[in-house]
Amino acid sequence: MNMASAKPGFFVQDRFLYSKDNEKVILRGINHMFIWTDREGKTIPEIAKTGANCVRIVWNTRGRVSDLDNIITQCISNGMIPIPEIHDTTGNWDRLMEAMEFWLREETLQLITNHQQYLIVNIGNEPGADMMDSDEFFTTYNAIVTKMRASGIRVPLMIDADQWGQSEKNLLEVGPKLLQADPEHNLLFSIHMWWPTERHDAQKTGYATVQDRIKGVLEASVDSKLPLIIGEFAPVAAGGIKDIPYRYIMSEAERLNIGWLAWSWGPGNSDSPEMDMTVHSSFNTLVGWGKDVCVDNPNGIQNTSVIPTFIQEKNFDIGSQVLGTNLIQNGDFSSEEPLSNWQVDFWGGKADVQVNQGIVRFDIKKAGKESWNLQFKQxxxxxxxxxYIFSMRAKADKPRTLNVNIKKDAEEYTPYANGRILDLSTSWQNFSWKFTMKEASDMEALLIYDMGGVPISWELCDISLVQARSVADRLNRTFQRNVQKNSGYFNAPNGPWELHLYSTKGDLLEVLDKGKGGEGMRQYPKIERSGIMVVKDLSK
Incomplete structure (x- = not known):
């Protein structure tokens, strides 16, 4: 088998999923409603304690891609395969195209590329309230898969069943045809077994009992070599309708080597709290069926889940840097806890640190003798x-200097961006510089402000670190880049030029100045908004 060399990450062969190293992977995991209950991914280490090898990430088209990127990064860092899905399609077939458009956004495509070694993409959750015509099912999904492949997406794409994810008919009958039509032949199919005994209809389903249906559907998928998983199940259905034989689902899946994900970590299932696997989203509050599924049951997660070797050995690159994503956490100080993600250290100095409307102020009470006596870092x-391009805004009560560095967090000094000594004035200034990371990748690099040694208070806001190409890819590549450093001046081109102010996402905010050429050194204007100033030579 040489599929690992052909695919960047997971791939499907026959009915099984394989890692990039040709290791067979049987999914054993948990769904979690991140988009509504945990956009920061705080529960991920708790879910990892179960031994799950995957997490299905409930998301929607209104969620920020940067937040999703962070959750995906945390999942793989905690040893679990991330499976993001778009929930807007739940019970609504017509919104599948909206889901596709989300996956085809520039920033989302970059996210998928960055994480493709370990990512599975679930196109849309439970599309359609009714069973779709088989031709419609094929035509719609084939168009979506084709467009996503044409956009460079090569990871496994997961297709949910129609009729609220519960109908096996189109998966079993149309699934093989879709798999064959996929240019990558890299699809997974997901059935959601919301099949309570109270609502079972033997005549309609063709099975005498729910257990018979579970066994029949899973065996049919095996016979047709369909790469099927059970994407959702719980002990009850929506509205608390009873009972779903979840233990039987797990035992049959184990017998047939079929993957599954339980619904859901919780809390948050307001209409059916019996679905919640935990009381407070922590491992030590697993309760009832959640504890059974994760710990006690012989067919549960801890007894059957196998984390792929390449994940255990961390043989992958964490590509957590999406185009336009600010890699500084809470760089605008807008979190509920304004200083979250930041650390203030006093080493012989003292300062009062307060945040007001996105601006952090450092009132220096005791400066100390050295710059490192007062530090602010992340x-x-x-x-x-x-x-990368680093940018920030700052001013001081009186003119002063400020040391800013991006470096290795170690006693031995290893700079990544070359330290800057900034000249602060009493007016807001934009500071921005570009650097290339020439050392080995560092997942715990340090941004540090050394403010000691000078007894002058100062203010800081709009801190940003983005990939340089997130700007360059959107701007005219003929521009001449001149970013403001300490001097506050730039050299005007010989031909017509304009001074543009761009956002960190590459959007043009304002034309600040312009000239005919040959004006020599010119001073950057003072502005009251953040961004990156670029001199564009119009003659090129």
């Missing part, structure tokens, strides 16, 4: 060979 992730 850990961040840098990848070897990537070029």
């Amino acid at each position: 850990k961040l992730s840098l990848r070897e060979g990537v070029t």
Whole structure:
């Protein structure tokens, strides 16, 4: 088998999923409603304690891609395969195209590329309230898969069943045809077994009992070599309708080597709290069926889940840097806890630190003798060979200097961006510089402000670190880049030029200045908004 060399990450062969190293992977995991209950991914380490090898990430088209990127990164860092899905399609077939458009956004495509070694993409959750015509099912999904492949997406794509994810008919009958039509032949199919005994209809389903249906559907998928998983199940259906034989689902899946994900970690299932696997989203609050599924049952997660070797050995690159994503956490100080993700250290100095409307103020009470006597810092992730743009705004009560550095967090000094000594004035200034990470990738690099040694208070806001190409890819590549450093001046081109102000996402905010050429050194204007100033030579 040589599929690992052909695919960047997971791939499907016959009815099984394989890792990039040709290791067979049987999914054993948990669904979690991140988009509504945990956009910061705080529960991920708790879910990992179960031994799950995957997490299905409930998301929607209104969620920020940067937040999704962070959750995906945390999943793989905690040893679990991330499976993001778009929930907007639940019970609504017509919104499948909206889901596709989300996956085809520039920033989402970059996210998928960055994480493709370990990512599975679930196109849309439970599309359609009714069973779709088989031709419609094929035509719609084939068009979506074709467009996603044409956009460079090569990871496994997961297709949910129609009729609220519960109908096996089109998966079994149309699934093989879709798999054959996929240019990558890399699809998974997901049935959601919301099949309570109270609502079982033997005549309609063709099975005498729910147990018979579970066994019959799973065996049919095996016979047709369909790469099927059970994407959702619980002890009850929506509205608390009873009972779903979840233990039988797990035992049959184990017998037939079929993957599954339980619904859901919780809390949050307001209409059916019996679905919640935990009381407070922590491993030690697993309760009832959740504890059974994760710990006690011989067919449960801890007894059957196998984490792929390449994940255990961390033989992958964490590509957590999406185009336009600010890699500084809470760089605008807008979190509920304004200083979350930041650390203040006093080493012989003292300062009062307060945040007001996105601006952090440092009232220096005791400066100390050295710059490192007062520090403000944050850990961040840098990848070897990537070029970044760092930007910030600052001012001081009186003119003063400020040391800013991005470096290795170690006693031995290893700079990544070359330290800057900034000249602060009493007016807001934009500071921005570009650097390339030339050292080995560092997932715990340090951004640090050394403010000691000078007894002058100062203010800071709009801190940003993005990949340089997130700007360059959107701007005219003929521009001449001149970013403001300490001097506050730029050299005007010989031909017509304009001074543009761009956002960190590459959007043009304002034309600040312009000239005919040959004006020599010119001073950057003072502005009251954040961004990156670029001199564009119009003659090129």
